[in-house]
Amino acid sequence: MAPIKIWELCAADRQRVWSPFCWAARLAVIHKGLDYETVPWKFTEKEKLQAASGQGLVPIIEDNGKVVNDSFAIAQYLERTYPDRPTLFGGPGGEAASLFVKNWMMLTAVKPMLQPLMAVDIHSLLADDDKAYFREQREKRFGKKLEEVCPEGERPAKLAAFKAALEPLRATLDAQPFLGGEKPLYTDIIVFSFFMTTRSVSATKLLDADDPVHAWRERMLDAYGGRKAVGYPV
Amino acid sequence: MAPIKIWELCAADRQRVWSPFCWAARLAVIHKGLDYETVPWKFTEKEKLQAASGQGLVPIIEDNGKVVNDSFAIAQYLERTYPDRPTLFGGPGGEAASLFVKNWMMLTAVKPMLQPLMAVDIHSLLADDDKAYFREQREKRFGKKLEEVCPEGERPAKLAAFKAALEPLRATLDAQPFLGGEKPLYTDIIVFSFFMTTRSVSATKLLDADDPVHAWRERMLDAYGGRKAVGYPV
Numbered sequence: 001m002a003p004i005k006i007w008e009l010c011a012a013d014r015q016r017v018w019s020p021f022c023w024a025a026r027l028a029v030i031h032k033g034l035d036y037e038t039v040p041w042k043f044t045e046k047e048k049l050q051a052a053s054g055q056g057l058v059p060i061i062e063d064n065g066k067v068v069n070d071s072f073a074i075a076q077y078l079e080r081t082y083p084d085r086p087t088l089f090g091g092p093g094g095e096a097a098s099l100f101v102k103n104w105m106m107l108t109a110v111k112p113m114l115q116p117l118m119a120v121d122i123h124s125l126l127a128d129d130d131k132a133y134f135r136e137q138r139e140k141r142f143g144k145k146l147e148e149v150c151p152e153g154e155r156p157a158k159l160a161a162f163k164a165a166l167e168p169l170r171a172t173l174d175a176q177p178f179l180g181g182e183k184p185l186y187t188d189i190i191v192f193s194f195f196m197t198t199r200s201v202s203a204t205k206l207l208d209a210d211d212p213v214h215a216w217r218e219r220m221l222d223a224y225g226g227r228k229a230v231g232y233p234v
Numbered sequence: 235m236a237p238i239k240i241w242e243l244c245a246a247d248r249q250r251v252w253s254p255f256c257w258a259a260r261l262a263v264i265h266k267g268l269d270y271e272t273v274p275w276k277f278t279e280k281e282k283l284q285a286a287s288g289q290g291l292v293p294i295i296e297d298n299g300k301v302v303n304d305s306f307a308i309a310q311y312l313e314r315t316y317p318d319r320p321t322l323f324g325g326p327g328g329e330a331a332s333l334f335v336k337n338w339m340m341l342t343a344v345k346p347m348l349q350p351l352m353a354v355d356i357h358s359l360l361a362d363d364d365k366a367y368f369r370e371q372r373e374k375r376f377g378k379k380l381e382e383v384c385p386e387g388e389r390p391a392k393l394a395a396f397k398a399a400l401e402p403l404r405a406t407l408d409a410q411p412f413l414g415g416e417k418p419l420y421t422d423i424i425v426f427s428f429f430m431t432t433r434s435v436s437a438t439k440l441l442d443a444d445d446p447v448h449a450w451r452e453r454m455l456d457a458y459g460g461r462k463a464v465g466y467p468v
Contacts (some may be wrong), residue, residue, distance in 0.1 A: 090324015093327055096414050097334075100403070112261065167341050168341050
């Protein structure tokens with residue numbers, strides 16, 4: 001069986017993958033125990049991606065001539081196509097709940113806290129021709145200059161708010177080792193993918209060592225080979 | 235088959251069930267399509283409950299001589315005991331995710347907002363001998379007099395914060411009719427049980443008519459016979 005090709009958003013160092021959605025796709029492939037090879041992709045390579053997939057966003061995967069885009073659609077494709085491999089969802093209830101977990105993470109922790117905290121770090125790591133695109137896109141989203149999105153003085157409060165926002169995750173991981181129960185499922189992958197992003201781009205210490213979320217992140221790093229990724233081991 | 239007995243926390247009107255955990259147990263029994271009868275129970279009837287279940291908290295269910303306490307344990311018992319009835323979890327992934335949904339609802343919407351907003355309403359509806367117990371318990375929890383937990387002037391801000399806290403739920407219900415996907419699962423029951431509590435005790439209008447969460451609550455009310463419950467149709 002040919003390895004699955006995963007197109008992933010990369011920094012100037014093409015091994016540095018930083019999009020959480022690309023991480024989610026890669027982690028889903030790893031969860032299924034399937035071979036893969038990475039196709040590092042930059043914002044400025046739109047035409048190549050368009051030609052391969054008929055649309056403009058990564059991740060995409062290519063699997064035996066089949067092309068799938070969108071991280072969640074990729075997870076669903078893998079679950080359907082490889083039902084004899086370890087399950088990603090643990091049934092339709094887990095699949096449906098994954099969307100809620102994603103919305104929770106995005107709306108309560110990522111958009112208000114992680115994105116501002118990481119904006120300048122990400123920019124600094126991009127290839128020169130990607131920097132302009134990223135700056136324009138983010139400055140439009142935040143409505144201010146990249147350097148003003150999270151001034152130094154506001155970082156401690158944002159970090160504290162990020163930790164506080166994880167309280168429902170923390171309470172759950174106090175009671176069971178993974179969101180998926182005894183073993184990680186796609187719900188874990190969704191949340192962990194954002195931590196792989198922060199690990200890829202930033203030396204900021206997001207979690208205290210005695211936080212159950214920290215211990216869970218360590219278990220996830222081990223389970224999915226996360227320590228091998230280019231990034232900052234914090 | 236004898237109907238399942240559900241012990242439920244009641245107000246002075248013994249048909250007015252108001253504990254979210256008791257609602258979750260009843261809704262899980264309804265989800266399974268099983269006959270039930272309610273055993274209304276008051277805080278001051280500790281000895282009766284202790285004798286029946288060997289512990290002091292409702293809900294409990296009695297099913298063919300078997301006694302189960304704790305709402306989540308009840309859902310798990312029903313899923314195991316009646317596997318041919320409609321599934322509550324949609325597989326182990328949905329079961330594991332239920333704990334996260336419960337923690338999310340409790341920590342972000344219930345403890346900081348709903349409990350303060352409802353405290354005086356609940357107290358006013360209790361039987362006289364339960365009032366003292368409830369007041370003592372809640373004043374200890376909040377560290378202030380019941381009437382000072384949510385002064386009139388703070389209600390609008392608490393209500394707005396409650397609506398904002400539901401954003402991840404709202405985003406999910408924008409994409410699918412239930413947390414469980416096309417059909418409600420126990421994840422829906424968990425969140426809805428708190429809305430059955432507020433409906434049971436308060437005339438406060440919590441949701442705007444054009445809110446996707448409002449439309450979902452309407453669907454849940456219809457699916458689980460919620461409109462028949464003693465309460466306020468808001």
